[in-house]
Amino acid sequence: MVREAAKNGETILHNPFRFCDAVKLRALTISGIAGDAMSHDDAWDFYRLGRLLERADKTSRMLDVKYFILLPELADIGSNLDYVQWAALLKAISALEAYRRRHGRIQPDRIVEFLLLDYHFPRSVLCCLVAAQECLHAITGTPMGYFCNPAEKRLGHLCGDLAYSGVDEIFAKGLHEFTDSLQSEMNRVGEAVFATFFSAFPAIDVPCQQCVGNAMTFCLGIAVEEGLVGIADTRITSGNELTSAQKVTTYQNGNGAFFLMTSGLRPVRDKALTYFEEVLEACPNPFDKLYKSVNAFAAALRRVAEEDKSYLTASGLHFNLHALIGGQLTADSVHKLYLIYPEGNWVEISHGTPYHIIGEGGYGKPVLDRTLKYSDSLRMALKVGCLAFDSTRISASDVDFPIDVVLYRKDGLEMAQHRYEKDDLAEISAWWQEHLRGLVYELPSEWIDNVASKRTKVGHNPQCRPPGAE
Structure with missing residues (x-):
């Protein structure tokens, strides 16, 4: 498909939306077939590992493009054009509905936090990297929290650093500088995965935090x-x-x-x-x-x-x-x-x-x-x-x-x-067990009532929208 498109570059450029939709459809088809028909063994974990690392990289790059390239002048920050571009970015990453359900209004700082640091949205960088780490440890058998090869060590460091980052720190450093550094680290993770599993001379001499045959202590x-x-x-x-x-x-x-x-x-x-x-x-x-x-x-x-x-x-x-x-x-x-x-x-x-x-x-x-x-x-x-x-x-x-x-x-x-x-x-x-349970029962519940009051009835009406959606 891509090769055929390359031969007809002018046609594709004339109507890129149709081509991009076709690429998305093919990608989703492959993902669905693999998830339902492929044995969930090491090959499956390697497939998911590569896909998750690639997804994290692309999310960071699209965010960087929006923030660093698309907005022509500083005066446009906060303008209608700025908000339209942020919404377009969310839609391009298939994140618009998920973001609106979580935060409602378009706010640049919350979008950055959602795309970089959210634990639950499957296309956020942190969510992708944590899932990739789980795949890597499933392949090697190393317990989570330990490392026995360069790939586990680098990916563990990256997940830890990102998990403890805050959006205020990111903007203080500069979003472009942060995403640029993040992309470099993800590239090093990819290189470490190659060196560990696919190189003719695999890297194995790494101080290991948890050894085969080691007693848990x-x-x-x-x-x-x-x-x-x-x-x-x-x-x-x-x-x-x-x-x-x-x-x-x-x-x-x-x-x-x-x-x-x-x-x-x-x-x-x-x-x-x-x-x-x-x-x-x-x-x-x-x-x-x-x-x-x-x-x-x-x-x-x-x-x-x-x-x-x-x-x-x-x-x-x-x-x-x-x-x-x-x-x-x-x-x-x-x-x-x-x-x-x-x-x-x-x-x-x-x-x-x-x-x-x-x-x-x-x-x-x-x-x-x-x-x-x-x-x-x-x-x-x-x-x-x-x-x-x-x-x-x-x-x-x-x-x-x-x-x-x-x-x-x-x-x-x-x-x-x-x-x-x-x-x-x-x-x-x-x-300790009994008193801990008692304290949980005594925990204030007003915040739960606030959530319960916002429940909406689920139905088959295609016009239904989640709270906060436009």
Whole structure:
């Protein structure tokens, strides 16, 4: 069809609307046939991945054309011509009805937000990219929230950056500059997909956040003004086999105390701890600052990487171990909490976000974000941490009791440790569940009444229009 059109270019240019309608009809036909008749396997996911990335790119380009090229003068902004062009843009993207149902009047800032950042409209850039990310992870089997190849890493970064963008930030940066940068990032995602799956030399050497054969873990470190809390589950999953093993280790000597928790490949963890403890035993003068212990563990982790990483890669496993180290030694002015990455680099957990989870963090994070502050008491921190674990345990099958809890009180230079079984916290879990449901029942309902009052009867009248439509 397109080739035939190219041979009759003048005819097509004379009446482009008929040609464009024919292209749209053919595209919709192909999409419908594929959705109903094609097996929903890897080939289907690749088909959807390509289509979604292309759709996101085209939406951004059409928006850029409207904003940057079509309006001839700044004086025309807000004019009738401007609004007609915005409406034409929505219609061209098949978004006019959906936009009017959501927002009603034509407002440029809301159109930009709708086309770039809406989670539910299937042609918005963000909706397309999130769906593309789901397709990519369906192909690889990597859990959402983790990456094991360059394509997953780039697309995950792009989805995260876009999801946390606001329309005010976009206009402050400049819509053309934002969409131009967005298109460049989407091109890099496409290149990464090609390099990962189709290149003769696929890119596989990527630090992986979740490895094949890796045990899912919940390890939480909290730093508040009064001290530190560490919570670690003990479940180890290997294929269909479930075992229990300690994931937190405490160290105390005359110079203070600290704990170490890990998430990742168990063999890497055991070997790194062996080398680390060997250094501690051989050190003539115990470390007087916690960062020195962190550096020692990082060195042990790098040593294991030098010895074993290539063998793990050859076996289809990624070298992966994250660690949390928290405590206080004599020369430390205050207790500290550190996160160590598989490469051996580390960061100190700040007061702004006074916690970090390694392992399965998606389910417990909302509880912590909504309730935890650095100024909270140690008792409050432990309560919030246990609720975060309980939320994770309910939703993630690979995380469960018993849990090990460590507590460190500021300037105490001693570490307390206790193991809780499921029965020990059953009453707390039931109390939280019941009161959470009660709070939902007590939630004000006026906003629901406002929505209900706008319901319209659904019928077969072709003249029916959604509220706000012209």
